[in-house]
Amino acid sequence: MNPSEFRKKVAKREITGPTAGYCNNFLQTNMIVLPKEYAKSFERFAKQNPKAIPVLEIINGSHYSKRLAPGANLLNELPSYNIYIYGELVKTVTDIEEYFNDDLVFFLVGCSFTFESALIENGISLRHVNLNMNVSMYNTNIDLVPVDNFHGKMVVSMRPIKKDRVADTCVITAHYPSVHGSPIHIGHPYMIGIHNIFHPDYGSYIDIKEDEIPVFWPCGVTSENVIQNIKLPFAITHTPGHMLITDKKDEDYYVSI
Amino acid sequence: MNPSEFRKKVAKREITGPTAGYCNNFLQTNMIVLPKEYAKSFERFAKQNPKAIPVLEIINGSHYSKRLAPGANLLNELPSYNIYIYGELVKTVTDIEEYFNDDLVFFLVGCSFTFESALIENGISLRHVNLNMNVSMYNTNIDLVPVDNFHGKMVVSMRPIKKDRVADTCVITAHYPSVHGSPIHIGHPYMIGIHNIFHPDYGSYIDIKEDEIPVFWPCGVTSENVIQNIKLPFAITHTPGHMLITDKKDEDYYVSI
Numbered sequence: 001m002n003p004s005e006f007r008k009k010v011a012k013r014e015i016t017g018p019t020a021g022y023c024n025n026f027l028q029t030n031m032i033v034l035p036k037e038y039a040k041s042f043e044r045f046a047k048q049n050p051k052a053i054p055v056l057e058i059i060n061g062s063h064y065s066k067r068l069a070p071g072a073n074l075l076n077e078l079p080s081y082n083i084y085i086y087g088e089l090v091k092t093v094t095d096i097e098e099y100f101n102d103d104l105v106f107f108l109v110g111c112s113f114t115f116e117s118a119l120i121e122n123g124i125s126l127r128h129v130n131l132n133m134n135v136s137m138y139n140t141n142i143d144l145v146p147v148d149n150f151h152g153k154m155v156v157s158m159r160p161i162k163k164d165r166v167a168d169t170c171v172i173t174a175h176y177p178s179v180h181g182s183p184i185h186i187g188h189p190y191m192i193g194i195h196n197i198f199h200p201d202y203g204s205y206i207d208i209k210e211d212e213i214p215v216f217w218p219c220g221v222t223s224e225n226v227i228q229n230i231k232l233p234f235a236i237t238h239t240p241g242h243m244l245i246t247d248k249k250d251e252d253y254y255v256s257i
Numbered sequence: 258m259n260p261s262e263f264r265k266k267v268a269k270r271e272i273t274g275p276t277a278g279y280c281n282n283f284l285q286t287n288m289i290v291l292p293k294e295y296a297k298s299f300e301r302f303a304k305q306n307p308k309a310i311p312v313l314e315i316i317n318g319s320h321y322s323k324r325l326a327p328g329a330n331l332l333n334e335l336p337s338y339n340i341y342i343y344g345e346l347v348k349t350v351t352d353i354e355e356y357f358n359d360d361l362v363f364f365l366v367g368c369s370f371t372f373e374s375a376l377i378e379n380g381i382s383l384r385h386v387n388l389n390m391n392v393s394m395y396n397t398n399i400d401l402v403p404v405d406n407f408h409g410k411m412v413v414s415m416r417p418i419k420k421d422r423v424a425d426t427c428v429i430t431a432h433y434p435s436v437h438g439s440p441i442h443i444g445h446p447y448m449i450g451i452h453n454i455f456h457p458d459y460g461s462y463i464d465i466k467e468d469e470i471p472v473f474w475p476c477g478v479t480s481e482n483v484i485q486n487i488k489l490p491f492a493i494t495h496t497p498g499h500m501l502i503t504d505k506k507d508e509d510y511y512v513s514i
Binding site: 163 | 514
């Protein structure tokens with residue numbers, strides 16, 4: 001199935017679950033939708049925190065992607081959306097047509113799914129992929145650079161990596177700077193404020209074996225977490241794991257380093 | 258001072274100390290000198306263990322470098338040499354003219370000094386450089402791939418790196434694969450058989466601060482350690498820290514990754 005076929009099925013509600021495993025090697029993105037009033041500040045906030053919030057496309061005054069998935073209707077071509085009012089998740093819905101108005105700005109944000117196939121192709125196995133589980137995610141004490149009302153701490157994803165492939169993992173993921181890039185931390189969870197590695201704040205706990213080291217990347221959930229903590233009056237996001245599948249290839253985001 | 262001027266001063270014994278800090282940005286190498294009888298096995302051993310023993314030039318039937326320092330006399334243009342008999346260090350000398358015969362083979366081996374300037378230029382400070390001390394080096398439990406009689410464990414160098422620059426450090430050093438390249442281990446000394454980080458087996462102990470992570474690279478001392486442990490009947494090496502300064506630039510060893 002190609003991405004546009006996949007999205008048409010989503011629009012018809014033939015697919016409503018997580019997007020992992022669909023349209024392999026095509027770029028999947030996070031989405032954040034904000035009223036114009038907050039969008040300018042968020043855009044600058046993202047630019048100040050590019051490892052955590054790598055914005056790949058901004059759509060303004062329309063609800064169709066132009067660059068990543070030309071013509072994709074962002075109101076119903078993601079399988080699930082979260083509606084936040086004053087930072088509270090009030091509803092999870094399969095389309096957001098009733099919420100649309102010209103005042104909304106859509107941000108498509110890079111996701112670390114993109115570099116996972118590169119890791120696997122290089123012989124670095126990822127247990128959460130093999131087990132078909134969600135990646136482990138944690139709140140940290142890493143401060144984001146504040147802009148206007150936007151501020152907060154970074155959320156990270158964690159992947160256990162065999163001890164002799166950690167350096168390779170840094171190099172491989174550094175080739176994908178616009179989808180979180182190289183790790184933000186390696187090996188010592190307490191150094192970034194994670195005191196119980198066995199209890200992720202989001203996703204599933206993924207076992208760390210004796211010959212493995214926990215490696216941490218900035219995570220797209222950071223934006224959602226900020227929206228909740230600053231109690232933003234209104235926001236829509238994709239539901240975690242239920243991403244926009246774009247027409248771009250993961251490999252298009254590979255850059256020389 | 259350019260490298261050839263430096264080497265002439267060494268030959269005249271005007272310089273007999275360590276080479277760190279001289280001829281910045283020129284490649285410094287380790288040297289191992291073996292009788293032909295063992296040289297073939299050592300060459301294949303090095304090829305099987307390229308991260309620990311990256312051979313950059315082999316000189317056979319002569320005592321002059323051809324490629325790295327054309328015309329340099331390897332018998333007296335290094336400031337100090339160690340003579341090993343049956344694995345025992347029997348003498349440290351400032352020239353090896355009296356030991357030379359046509360049967361000897363000279364190996365010039367890459368050294369991690371080469372990537373240190375790249376780290377520093379990228380804002381990653383190295384405490385042992387700032388303090389003008391030797392890097393910390395440790396024996397490990399990492400097995401080398403054995404060839405004929407050559408076998409043993411890897412020796413590593415350790416540099417404490419600020420926790421948020423560890424991934425960058427991997428990427429920067431990965432650009433220099435022929436001078437040990439990316440780290441062999443990050444963060445957990447016990448996982449590679451180092452049980453007392455405060456007592457290096459070679460070099461000086463370099464303090465690891467609270468916001469730093471110990472990062473480990475394969476080290477040129479590995480070859481010397483193997484020669485001692487297998488009690489090789491005869492070998493000459495440079496004295497640690499007293500390297501050959503070549504005419505090549507460090508940047509010549511930068512490769513795209």
